[in-house]
């Protein structure tokens with residue numbers, strides 16, 4: 001009895017549920033680079049190269065351990081172009097009794113897989129992805145009866161359940177959250193450790209050639225590719241982060257610096273989401289660093305919160321609320337995504353820096369995504385479907401289960417406050433406080449109105465004015481609406497005028 005075990009590009013974990021009970025004498029693993037998954041949105045070249053290179057290395061590891069692997073390259077003449085056609089071909093060529101697959105990270109693909117049992121005519125076992133620390137049932141139970149979900153409460157329960165950074169029933173240090181010690185502005189002359197990069201081996205070089213040829217019209221650069229493509233390399237990146245960056249992760253978590261795309265972030269999202277690292281081991285490594293005195297509590301707690309809290313929380317929301325979540329548009333925003341999201345061709349230096357890093361590395365850190373790119377899309381009223389498509393395409397760590405709640409929920413408030421208690425909207429002063437961009441920018445951050453003024457300044461107030469009926473009862477925005485009420489009519493007219501002019505002439509911004 002031969003079981004076919006399908007492994008997707010983001011399931012590169014030897015512990016994945018679908019490999020757990022494998023009989024290597026009889027069972028077969030199927031992995032496929034398929035055009036349908038690469039081009040249903042035209043992913044960043046670097047993201048495709050990373051995933052194919054990591055998939056090929058993973059298949060190689062399986063083979064070396066004695067497993068039979070069918071691996072379909074993108075340019076194989078018989079490549080059927082979709083996962084379904086690859087599964088069909090594998091079944092037709094062999095006596096397969098059952099297909100085992102771990103649930104995918106995307107609702108669209110999950111629906112396709114659910115239909116396989118009837119369309120393929122064999123038993124299909126769809127297993128839960130238990131690399132995550134909160135099962136979908138557990139999340140649904142936690143969310144049941146709550147009108148709005150708040151990450152902070154979810155995170156506390158997860159800390160208690162997994163006994164992480166706990167002192168009995170109390171959080172270590174007496175607080176659940178140490179963000180008041182974080183959020184420092186960047187310092188001039190900071191020496192930031194460079195990220196750990198790996199020169200491509202022959203297998204990765206082949207993939208880079210393939211992607212350059214087949215995806216020439218996709219966004220992004222392939223130059224100086226240095227991502228980890230094996231578990232061993234990803235573990236080295238994690239060690240490097242714990243050693244060199246984690247101690248300062250908390251302090252500079254929200255900082256942005258000119259021409260410094262990596263800062264003190266961990267750069268492990270690509271590896272976690274593809275399966276080369278597991279969340280539990282990453283959290284354990286950070287917690288150990290705290291207990292052994294190698295990193296302070298504010299950094300370790302802040303870092304663990306991102307993984308045990310935010311990462312699990314957004315995934316829970318995705319599966320709880322799909323498919324409707326993808327269509328939400330609380331503000332009825334309809335503007336097209338400005339072209340400079342692709343070209344970086346804008347006089348707003350903060351935006352140009354974020355797009356430039358994104359194009360080069362398929363990476364921008366959280367504050368660039370949230371408070372620069374996302375903030376701009378929110379204030380300008382860009383249609384959520386277009387913002388989501390962009391974020392899904394351009395980042396090497398982007399999969400719909402994590403991208404969609406971050407964009408629609410956290411950034412665009414498109415769910416009307418189910419995920420976040422208020423929109424993360426901000427004017428230029430925030431960006432100026434957390435970065436050194438503004439002093440080099442064409443626009444003047446200190447100026448509130450007029451052609452030279454920082455666009456974030458008037459767009460921020462214009463956003464609050466435009467959306468007043470939907471936001472004025474939000475208690476967390478009360479102070480801002482009281483400030484607005486104190487503005488004189490001329491000031492408000494100037495804000496509306498500048499915003500209208502700017503948005504009408506976006507290509508020149």
Ligand SMILES: Cc1cc2nc3c(=O)[nH]c(=O)nc-3n(C[C@H](O)[C@H](O)[C@H](O)COP(=O)(O)OP(=O)(O)OC[C@H]3O[C@@H](n4cnc5c(N)ncnc54)[C@H](O)[C@@H]3O)c2cc1C
Nearest residue numbers: 265266267268269306310311365366369370397398403406
């Ligand atoms: C608009 C927007 C879009 C985003 N899209 C994605 C995405 O497609 N894929 C993705 O993995 N993350 C996404 N994030 C979350 C976060 O920005 C990235 O996880 C992070 O920047 C990855 O870089 P890093 O590994 O250096 O993370 P660090 O800053 O070092 O954080 C450590 C880890 O915590 C986790 N994490 C941190 N914040 C979040 C969050 N809000 N949601 C989920 N996990 C989080 C990630 O696994 C990350 O690797 C998005 C955030 C925003 C605001």
Ligand code: SF4
Nearest residue numbers: 348350431438441454
């Ligand atoms: S002045 Fe405004 S547009 Fe320019 S970098 Fe600062 S926040 Fe961005």
